Amino acid sequence: MSTHGDHRTGEEFICTADAADRIAREFRRVHFHCRVKSTDAKTLISERLVIFVVSTTGWGAEPRAMSWLLNMLLRSDLPNDLFEDTDFCVFGLGGTAYEKLCWPAKKPSRRMQSLGGHAICSRGEGDEQHCMGVDGALDPWIECLLEVPTQFYPLPHEQDNIPADPLDEDTKFHTASVKCNRRITAEDWFQDVRHFKFSFEDNIKYNPGDVAVIHPSAAPSEVGSFLVAMGWANDDFFSGTYNVRYDETEPSKPHLISYRSNVARPSTEIVSLRILFTRYLDFNAVPHHSFFQLLRYFATDELEREELDEFVSIEGADEMYDYCQRVKCTTWEVLSEFRSTRIPREYVFDLFPPLRPREFSIASSIELHPCEIHLCVAIVRYCTKLKIHRKGVCTRYPSGLKLGDTLRIGLRKGFISPPTDPNTPVVCVGPGAGIAPMRAVIEQRIHEGHNKERKLRYRVACSRDGPEGIKWTYMQDPMKEDAQYIWTMLGQQRGILIISGSSNKMPTAVERLGGRLNAEAVEYVAAMERDGRLIEECWEHSKSVSIKS
Numbered sequence: 181m182s183t184h185g186d187h188r189t190g191e192e193f194i195c196t197a198d199a200a201d202r203i204a205r206e207f208r209r210v211h212f213h214c215r216v217k218s219t220d221a222k223t224l225i226s227e228r229l230v231i232f233v234v235s236t237t238g239w240g241a242e243p244r245a246m247s248w249l250l251n252m253l254l255r256s257d258l259p260n261d262l263f264e265d266t267d268f269c270v271f272g273l274g275g276t277a278y279e280k281l282c283w284p285a286k287k288p289s290r291r292m293q294s295l296g297g298h299a300i301c302s303r304g305e306g307d308e309q310h311c312m313g314v315d316g317a318l319d320p321w322i323e324c325l326l327e328v329p330t331q332f333y334p335l336p337h338e339q340d341n342i343p344a345d346p347l348d349e350d351t352k353f354h355t356a357s358v359k360c361n362r363r364i365t366a367e368d369w370f371q372d373v374r375h376f377k378f379s380f381e382d383n384i385k386y387n388p389g390d391v392a393v394i395h396p397s398a399a400p401s402e403v404g405s406f407l408v409a410m411g412w413a414n415d416d417f418f419s420g421t422y423n424v425r426y427d428e429t430e431p432s433k434p435h436l437i438s439y440r441s442n443v444a445r446p447s448t449e450i451v452s453l454r455i456l457f458t459r460y461l462d463f464n465a466v467p468h469h470s471f472f473q474l475l476r477y478f479a480t481d482e483l484e485r486e487e488l489d490e491f492v493s494i495e496g497a498d499e500m501y502d503y504c505q506r507v508k509c510t511t512w513e514v515l516s517e518f519r520s521t522r523i524p525r526e527y528v529f530d531l532f533p534p535l536r537p538r539e540f541s542i543a544s545s546i547e548l549h550p551c552e553i554h555l556c557v558a559i560v561r562y563c564t565k566l567k568i569h570r571k572g573v574c575t576r577y578p579s580g581l582k583l584g585d586t587l588r589i590g591l592r593k594g595f596i597s598p599p600t601d602p603n604t605p606v607v608c609v610g611p612g613a614g615i616a617p618m619r620a621v622i623e624q625r626i627h628e629g630h631n632k633e634r635k636l637r638y639r640v641a642c643s644r645d646g647p648e649g650i651k652w653t654y655m656q657d658p659m660k661e662d663a664q665y666i667w668t669m670l671g672q673q674r675g676i677l678i679i680s681g682s683s684n685k686m687p688t689a690v691e692r693l694g695g696r697l698n699a700e701a702v703e704y705v706a707a708m709e710r711d712g713r714l715i716e717e718c719w720e721h722s723k724s725v726s727i728k729s
Contacts, residue, residue: 195235195273195308195314195468196233196234196235196273197216197533197534197536198468198470198533199233199271199273199306199314199318200216200231200233201216201533201534202318202322202470203231203233203271203322203325204216205470205530206322206326207326210326218245224249224266225262225263225266227266228265228266228267229266229267229268229300230266230267230268231268231269231270231271231325232268232269232270232271232285232288232289233270233271233273234246234270234271234272234273234282234284234285234288235272235273235274235284236272236273236274236275236280236281236282236283236284236285237284241283241284242284242287243284244594244595246284246288249288250287250288250291253288253291253292253295254291258295259295259296260294260295260296261295261296262295262296263292263295263296263297264296264297264298266292266296266297266298267297267298267299267300268292268297268298268299268300269299269300269301269302269303269304269325270285270286270288270289270292270299270303270304271285271303271304271305271306271318271321272284272285272286272303272304272305272306273285273306273308273314274305274306274307274308275307275308275309276307276309281305281307282305282306285303285305286303289303300325300328301321301324301325301328302324304317304318304321305317306318311494311497311498312469312494312497313468313469313497313501315468315469315470316494316497352590352591352592353393353588353589353590354380354382354384354588354589354590354591355380355381355382355586355587355588356378356379356380356553356586356587356588356589357378357379357380357584357585357586358376358377358378358581358582358583358584358585358586358587359377359378359379359552359583360375360376360377360583361374361375361376361578361579361581361582361583362374362375363375364556371558371559372558372559372561372579373556373557373558373559373613374555374556374557374559374578374579375543375554375555375556376554376555376556376557376578376581377549377552377553377554378392378552378553378554378555378587378589379551379552380551380552380553380589381551382551383551384546384551384553384591385546385591386542386546386553386591387546387593387594387597387598388542388545388596388598388617388620388621388623388624389541389542389594389595389596389597389598389617389620389621389717390542390591390592390593390594390620391539391540391541391542391591391592391593391594392539392540392541392542392553392555392589392590392591392592393537393538393539393540393589393590393591393592394537394538394540394574394577394578394587394589394590395459395535395536395537395538395588395590396535396537396538396573396574396576396577397458397459397577398457398458398459398462398463398464398535399580400458402464403454403457403458404454406457406463406512407453407454407457409512409515409516410515410523411522412453412525453525453528456528457532459535460534460535461528461529461532461533461534461535462511462532462533462534462535462536462573463510463511463512463532464510464511464512464571464573465510465511465532465533465573466504466505466508466509466510466511467504467509467510467511467514469492469500471511471514471531472488472491472492472500473492474527474530474531475488475514475515475518475521475531476488476489476492478521478522478523478524478527479518479520479521480520480521480522481518481519481520484518484519484520484521487518488518491503508570511531511532513568535573537574537590538573538574538575539592540555540557540616541555541556541594541596541616541617541620541680541717542554542555542594542616542617542620543555543556543615543616543617543619543620544619544620544623545620545623545624545626545627547623547624547627548623548626548627549623553589554619555578555616556613556615556616556619557575557578557579557613557616558575558612558613559572559575559576559579560572560575560576561576594617594717595715595716595717596617596621596678596680596715596717597715598621598624598676598678599676602625602628602629602630604673604674604675604676605669605670605673605675605676606621606625606675606676606678607666607669607670607675607676607677607678608621608622608678608680609655609659609677609678609679609680610679610680611655611680614679614680614717615680616680617678617680617717618678618680621678622636639658639659639662640658641653641654641655641656641657641658643655670708670713671704674713675713676713676714676715677708677713677714677715678715678716678717679714679715679716679717680716680717
């Protein structure tokens with residue numbers, strides 16, 4: 181059985197991955213062999229049972245990792261019985277904040293059926309605005325799904341083992357050396373934004389809009405303290421064997437799901453707890469509803485069990501949100517408060533989510549910086565009601581890198597694709613850390629000679645740098661001033677608009693190009709999107725982590 185999820189970063193991706201992991205865990209309980217991986221059309225036809233978990237991005241579009249799959253499925257030359265031997269079901273994640281609730285989940289559902297696939301369960305739709313979040317719809321949907329008889333699905337063959345660190349063997353990852361780790365915001369500014377330069381011995385290739393993939397590592401001091409707190413400090417190695425498993429299409433995301441106790445294996449397959457929580461398992465993640473559902477089984481104190489029961493109930497959803505999600509309480513902090521819990525080592529993969537890689541928009545052009553990658557990274561560090569500062573799971577890892585340090589960095593095709601014709605006008609809108617992919621696009625245009633012909637035009641809106649008492653200047657303001665100029669490039673010259681930043685509020689100035697009425701502007705923007713001339717790399721502003729964070 182294969183559970184397919186879109187491959188995204190940030191909070192939306194984490195929720196999708198958590199839902200996929202939750203479904204897989206429930207199916208393992210009824211003796212299914214499950215694999216959780218990103219969408220892959222090449223292997224889809226060979227699967228007997230497929231569960232799609234699809235998130236929503238932008239204005240209701242499918243995630244970029246799923247676009248290729250949908251394009252393949254929508255080909256007109258596919259036979260109507262292509263998936264006649266495939267059972268499937270779909271669960272969508274979204275929110276009423278989106279214009280089209282769970283719209284991307286409907287596409288694979290309808291297309292799979294038209295190609296002969298058999299839907300074993302009705303499509304589920306999770307609403308983030310539900311009082312229990314996505315779990316409000318996911319829990320009853322899983323219960324319905326588990327009623328499907330299990331005897332009809334044979335277990336797939338076992339996968340081969342891989343070395344302890346799959347990144348060392350992955351040809352999509354390259355060894356990088358740190359050339360620069362410099363803060364580019366003022367020391368007294370509230371946000372720490374860094375400019376990173378990484379050099380490679382490999383002859384790497386990438387295009388403007390592509391992303392760098394970094395797999396973080398937990399600090400050794402934190403790992404040691406965590407093991408002591410859990411009572412595992414003197415029991416670092418297992419008497420059994422943990423097999424690190426992964427899918428060849430997603431080698432950067434190992435699935436640590438197999439535990440074999442008291443099995444004689446070569447020593448190279450034995451993984452220590454210290455390595456697991458340094459490279460593979462995330463004990464600093466904000467736990468979700470499913471974590472508390474499992475934790476209650478390991479609590480021995482009656483009062484703690486009652487409190488956990490309250491958290492997982494519908495009536496206690498708000499209380500759990502205030503206790504955990506609102507203040508970004510980590511898994512480690514929750515375990516330190518529920519002191520009676522004793523988690524058996526066999527269940528660490530069920531309670532602790534994988535330490536997933538993060539994607540960062542590349543802020544450089546390979547033409548101007550051969551064998552180099554530049555990143556513009558906003559270091560996530562903020563305060564809540566809790567005394568300890570909250571830190572980003574991944575950004576604190578590169579922030580501690582020193583000159584000469586090495587790490588493995590992967591390359592992945594991004595969502596932004598600048599025009600191949602250098603004469604096509606491009607309008608870039610990059611609020612905040614969204615400037616990163618714009619820098620790559622601009623450097624590419626400089627390489628093409630646009631700066632020599634004075635074709636580059638910069639407009640800056642420093643909304644927080646103005647004198648006190650003076651109205652702040654936002655991105656929309658210079659866009660309104662240049663409305664006619666923008667319309668000439670986008671409307672008359674058929675240019676491309678690239679937006680990187682928050683998806684909650686598309687600039688009003690863009691929707692009023694050339695003084696058009698709102699209805700006309702909205703229709704024109706929709707036409708641009710259909711024609712591929714509107715490119716968005718967006719995330720919800722309310723989320724704590726974005727693709728640049």
